[in-house]
Amino acid sequence: MATRFLSLPRAPSLPLQCAGVGLLVFVACLLGILARPTGYLSAFWPANAVMAGLLVRYPALGRHPAAWAAGAVGFVAADLATGASWAMALWLNAANLVDIVVVWQLLHRLDEPNRRLQRATSALYLLLASSAGSAIGALAGSGAGPVFFDAPWTQVLAMWFSTQLMNYLLLLPLVLAAPHADDPPPAPRKLPLALRLAPWGALAAGEGLRLLVSGPGSLVLPLPGLLWCAMSYRMFTSALVSAIVCSWLLVAVALGLLDLNFTPSHAGEVLSLRVGISLLALGPLAVACANAAGAETLRRLDHAVRHDGLTGALARQALLEQGHLGLRQSVADGGGMAVLMIDADHFKQINDRHGHHVGDQVLRALARVTAATLRPQDRLGRMGGEEFAVVLPGVSPAEAQAIAE
Known part of the structure; x- marks a missing residue:
């Protein structure tokens, strides 16, 4: 996230x-x-x-x-x-x-x-x-x-x-x-x-x-x-x-x-x-x-449990849950939602040529750079291997295209 x-x-x-x-x-x-x-x-x-x-x-x-x-x-x-x-x-x-x-x-x-x-x-x-x-x-x-x-x-x-x-x-x-000023807010109580x-x-x-x-x-x-x-x-x-x-x-x-x-x-x-x-x-x-x-x-x-240990992005199941919640909220608000699929090109060649350690560094860098370009309400998750997904709530097709590019 x-x-x-x-x-x-x-x-x-x-x-x-x-x-x-x-x-x-x-x-x-x-x-x-x-x-x-x-x-x-x-x-x-x-x-x-x-x-x-x-x-x-x-x-x-x-x-x-x-x-x-x-x-x-x-x-x-x-x-x-x-x-x-x-x-x-x-x-x-x-x-x-x-x-x-x-x-x-x-x-x-x-x-x-x-x-x-x-x-x-x-x-x-x-x-x-x-x-x-x-x-x-x-x-x-x-x-x-x-x-x-x-x-x-x-x-x-x-x-x-x-x-x-x-x-x-x-x-x-x-x-x-x-x-502290930077402490996370307390979780809402449902009692x-x-x-x-x-x-x-x-x-x-x-x-x-x-x-x-x-x-x-x-x-x-x-x-x-x-x-x-x-x-x-x-x-x-x-x-x-x-x-x-x-x-x-x-x-x-x-x-x-x-x-x-x-x-x-x-x-x-x-x-x-x-x-x-x-x-x-x-x-x-x-x-x-x-x-x-x-x-x-x-x-x-x-x-x-909810985050990928290598990249810090949301785990697959956590991203799916966040996506379902975002979709319901977008429908209720009358807005749109987009999902971007991201794949690291030639990742297998990087692993074969430079080793898995370098491949891990590439995945971490990809997650870090992608997260830095997103809005606070967007969600980044790792679907598996070199595949990532981004959930963009409240965007139009044109806005999603601009964010993807």
């Missing part, structure tokens, strides 16, 4: 992208600082996940020192702009950068499908990298507890680790799995509307039960709905739903809707809550990763 893509807008220059990293980190830091209780560490700190996600998603940024420098400036500038001292800004944000370096080092070495959370093991890699980065960052920053927050370093260590782990598992999948909306109904039911059921078990009541969403929707959609549900849980705690006191004096309870939320998000994420891996395997198998 010949496919022509519209030219995408040119990507911004690398220096501009680096500046964008710094700006996004600055804004994310401000959001975290505004959500921070006075004198305490923030429960919502998206900056580390945003920066680490961008550097992993775009490898050229991760290898460019200017991107790291811009991110560091964004961290420090946000603290200074909100009244922090130089000592506090440098210490805390040095720990943040150490955290990000660890996560980046562990994730950027993976292949692209794993980085985009499209393998069954992707969730495990994400958990390991997030845990390692959060732990090392917490060790680097915990000493600031007695100095700036009048809190024991062990307490700050636990709070820092649990906060960063939770934020990584909630936000990093959103950055890594966000659709009835009621079945497509059923996962949302299960999720709403779980949230409703949470208001009626008290106790620690109420935290996981939305889990069946989250798992159903993970099995039904794309990775990014599932990650977004999990982030919203878990963030709402944090808001409910902060507003006192759940019987948990969110202060450093109850660090054990807060640690338990944040780790619980992290694992609540991890379950649907693992299911979504496995689902994405299965979908990719099916897509590859379907492509292998």
Whole structure:
């Protein structure tokens, strides 16, 4: 099948992208600082996940020192702009950068499908990298507890680790799995509307039960709905739903809707809550990763069955199916359709004189050149040997003659 893509807008220059990293980190830091209780560490700190996600998603940024420098400036500038001292800004944000370096080092070495959370093991890699980065960052920053927050370093260590782990598992999948501009559109779903909306109904039911059921078990009541969403929707959609549900849980705690006191004096309870939320998000994420891996395997198998392995053109049966569909559509639209038969002249002599390897190169070149001249709606297939066919929907005899020539 010949496919022509519209030219995408040119990507911004690398220096501009680096500046964008710094700006996004600055804004994310401000959001975290505004959500921070006075004198305490923030429960919502998206900056580390945003920066680490961008550097992993775009490898050229991760290898460019200017991107790291811009991110560091964004961290420090946000603290200074909100009244922090130089000592506090440098210490805390040095720990943040150490955290990000660890996560980046562990994730950027993976292949692209794993980085985009499209393998069954992707969730495990994400958990390991997030845990390692959060732990090392917490060790680097915990000493600031007695100095700036009048809190024991062990307490700050636990709070820092649990906060960063939770934020990584909630936000990093959103950055890594966000659709690319050149991603193929999702396949149309043929399920009835009621079945497509059923996962949302299960999720709403779980949230409703949470208001009626008290106790620690109420935290996981939305889990069946989250798992159903993970099995039904794309990775990014599932990650977004999990982030919203878990963030709402944090808001409910902060507003006192759940019987948990969110202060450093109850660090054990807060640690338990944040780790619980992290694992609540991890379950649907693992299911979504496995689902994405299965979908990719099916897509590859379907492509292998429907396409000729040598030339990349449609296989004979797939071309016949496409031709029947095109014919019915052309008849319904009142238009015409043409089929061109293409044969490589003297192909047997090429094989006999130069060998089958050269013959294969000729077939690949013929398919490539032919596909380059076709419209997006045209279909090229290999009928067998050196014979190809092209289906041209919506053309008149004169137009078909012009295309053939």
